[in-house]
Amino acid sequence: MIVTADEVNRSFRGALDLLNSRVEGLKAFDMSERGFWRSFAAIWLTLPAYVVSIAFERLRLGLLFPNHPLLDSFQIDFVVALGQVASVLALPVAMIWGARQLHLTHRYVPFVIVMNWINVIAMLLMSVPLLLLLLGWATPALSALFSLAFFVIVLRVQWFATKATLGLESLPAFGIVTLGVVLNSLIDTAARALLS
Secondary structure, three states: OOOOHHHHHHHHHHHHHHHOOOHHHHHHOOOOHHHHHHHHHHHHHHHHHHHHHHHHHHHHOOOOOOOOOOOOOHHHHHHHHHHHHHHHHHHHHHHHHHHHHOOOHHHHHHHHHHHHHHHHHHHHHHHHHHHHHHHOOOOHHHHHHHHHHHHHHHHHHHHHHHHHHHOOOHHHHHHHHHHHHHHHHHHHHHHHHHHO
């Protein structure tokens, strides 16, 4: 399933509206069954973030050398790809049960569509500080500061999107976002353990 440029534009614009607390941003997303499956296909848009993640892992492991191919370790390539896919799937899978418990199964599809698109944006955004570090344009401390700032922005839009799509109050929405953060942290820890 190929995601069209129009859908990417509308979905990114909708996410920007949600970041600015505008509920009408939900209208920009394709909330159909087709839109549900295409929101998972949007992970292909994160290929630049994938390449940056591979380079960062090679740097972390002391394997990043000038004039040396970046994609020459199947293990690193595979583990980073697996981690990215798992981070996209973790919350939607967990929320199958969560939506049932909260009696929100009718809101599950819009929630997943919006969160998938936000995750695409988040992966791209969170790769920027790593790229600046890899290029030598930011110190580790500055890169960490940028990462923290982008993380807060991503949390903010995820929280508002969760409230808007599931119709929840602030605290339960924050709980769901926290669940997503915990799941992604566990995935990241497992991926790093596989590469160590």
